[in-house]
Amino acid sequence: MQHSIVVLGAGYTGAVAAGRLARRLHSEDVTITLVNPEPDFVERVRLHQLAAGQDLAPRPFSEMFAGAGTGAGTGAGVELKLARVTAVDVDRKTVTVAAVDGPAREELAYDTLVYALGSGWNDEGVPGTADHAHEVSSRPGALRLRERLAALGAGRAVVVVGGGLTGLEAATEIAEARPDLDVALVTSGALGDWLSERGRAHLRKVVDELGITVHEDTAVTAVRADCVTTADGTTIPAEVTVWTTGFAVHPIARASTLEVTDRGQIVVDSTMRSVSHPDVYAVGDAAMAIGPAGKPLRMSCASGVPMAWQAADALAARLTGTKVPRVTIRYFQQCISLGRKEGLVQFVTADDRTVSRALTGRVAALYKELICRGAAWGVANPTAGIPSRRRRVVRQETRSRPEGAEATAAA
Numbered sequence: 001m002q003h004s005i006v007v008l009g010a011g012y013t014g015a016v017a018a019g020r021l022a023r024r025l026h027s028e029d030v031t032i033t034l035v036n037p038e039p040d041f042v043e044r045v046r047l048h049q050l051a052a053g054q055d056l057a058p059r060p061f062s063e064m065f066a067g068a069g070t071g072a073g074t075g076a077g078v079e080l081k082l083a084r085v086t087a088v089d090v091d092r093k094t095v096t097v098a099a100v101d102g103p104a105r106e107e108l109a110y111d112t113l114v115y116a117l118g119s120g121w122n123d124e125g126v127p128g129t130a131d132h133a134h135e136v137s138s139r140p141g142a143l144r145l146r147e148r149l150a151a152l153g154a155g156r157a158v159v160v161v162g163g164g165l166t167g168l169e170a171a172t173e174i175a176e177a178r179p180d181l182d183v184a185l186v187t188s189g190a191l192g193d194w195l196s197e198r199g200r201a202h203l204r205k206v207v208d209e210l211g212i213t214v215h216e217d218t219a220v221t222a223v224r225a226d227c228v229t230t231a232d233g234t235t236i237p238a239e240v241t242v243w244t245t246g247f248a249v250h251p252i253a254r255a256s257t258l259e260v261t262d263r264g265q266i267v268v269d270s271t272m273r274s275v276s277h278p279d280v281y282a283v284g285d286a287a288m289a290i291g292p293a294g295k296p297l298r299m300s301c302a303s304g305v306p307m308a309w310q311a312a313d314a315l316a317a318r319l320t321g322t323k324v325p326r327v328t329i330r331y332f333q334q335c336i337s338l339g340r341k342e343g344l345v346q347f348v349t350a351d352d353r354t355v356s357r358a359l360t361g362r363v364a365a366l367y368k369e370l371i372c373r374g375a376a377w378g379v380a381n382p383t384a385g386i387p388s389r390r391r392r393v394v395r396q397e398t399r400s401r402p403e404g405a406e407a408t409a410a411a
């Protein structure tokens, strides 16, 4: 009997995990089903570009997975199922999915689940945000913002709330693309306060050159259709508000019996295996894994992609009876685009602490562009271009095995 692997979400981490498993395991021994609502890969790290009016290269999975193996659907050993996950039952080992364009529901059974549903924007419950603010963490959200910005006349006010990486990238991209708009950035701390001195100085220079008004040490407490209100009662005009204060994970894991954190992330061990359910792996934004210096990994591609490598390699090793390899997961830099012509690469320690070294200017913009291209290339080449051997499955975890029993069925 084939071992059924179901991967939920085809973002950076789910797509990498599925593609890597297809290259590690023999197609006669496993089925790999990748559930995603869209047939093409979304470069989430470029969604601020999409919102600002740029067109992103189409990346159909049928092309990206070409060469991973044989199989229906994607033609690559990975069966792409276009559907939306609505529930996971980790005790019955089933996933409920809904059709993308209708009410039809279906249940998928799995032997091993890889959970990679990522995250969405986090309105933090601030009044008016859900009704009036825009977001750039999903493609539909970025497209809505793009349409709204295109309809804005010269001199209109756009307020980006959030001074983290996404807020900086969104504000600078919009200001560069639309110099006729009045763009402001609201941040609860000082501008780029976690960056090195050189990084902060460069950021300030670019923001000033782009004419962005910065409101520092300011918390937004309400969003209305034409303004935002801050904690001290000030009103900042905002024809369009873009909310970027953080990401929130989907509530699906929390609604299951999986062990999750307060934020709803699945708690995993160093091989990305759920600490409560050994036949579930979780990667990317949806998982809480411990990184260097005992710190939780942050929601990012930078750590999410190695998490996916680790999960796929550990699962493949366990199924094929080989030694579980350890993938090094650490940080090197934070790459921030500041429009298309400017950028900032802030180098960091393995556990993501800022060091004094930073790259700035056009070189940094080019560096960031190469990182984005590399991330998309990495989805299509999930074993990093190194030829891999497809091993035969020697051990299978059966769906009905008693709790705690070691899986033994030969494939």
Ligand SMILES: Cc1cc2nc3c(=O)[nH]c(=O)nc-3n(C[C@H](O)[C@H](O)[C@H](O)COP(=O)(O)OP(=O)(O)OC[C@H]3O[C@@H](n4cnc5c(N)ncnc54)[C@H](O)[C@@H]3O)c2cc1C
Residues within 6 Å of the ligand: 008, 009, 010, 011, 012, 013, 014, 035, 036, 037, 038, 042, 044, 045, 046, 047, 048, 083, 084, 085, 086, 116, 117, 118, 119, 136, 137, 138, 165, 166, 169, 250, 283, 284, 285, 286, 299, 300, 301, 302, 303, 304, 335, 336
């Ligand atoms: C504008 C922007 C810029 C960023 N820049 C950077 C950067 O420079 N560097 C960096 O390291 N990180 C960056 N990030 C963060 C990075 O994009 C995320 O950490 C990364 O995408 C997480 O990968 P993931 O696979 O966990 O989730 P995602 O990439 O979000 O993928 C989740 C997938 O699950 C699918 N999905 C969601 N819900 C369902 C459902 N119910 N059913 C089926 N499928 C579903 C989604 O469609 C998607 O395909 C940026 C994020 C944004 C928004």
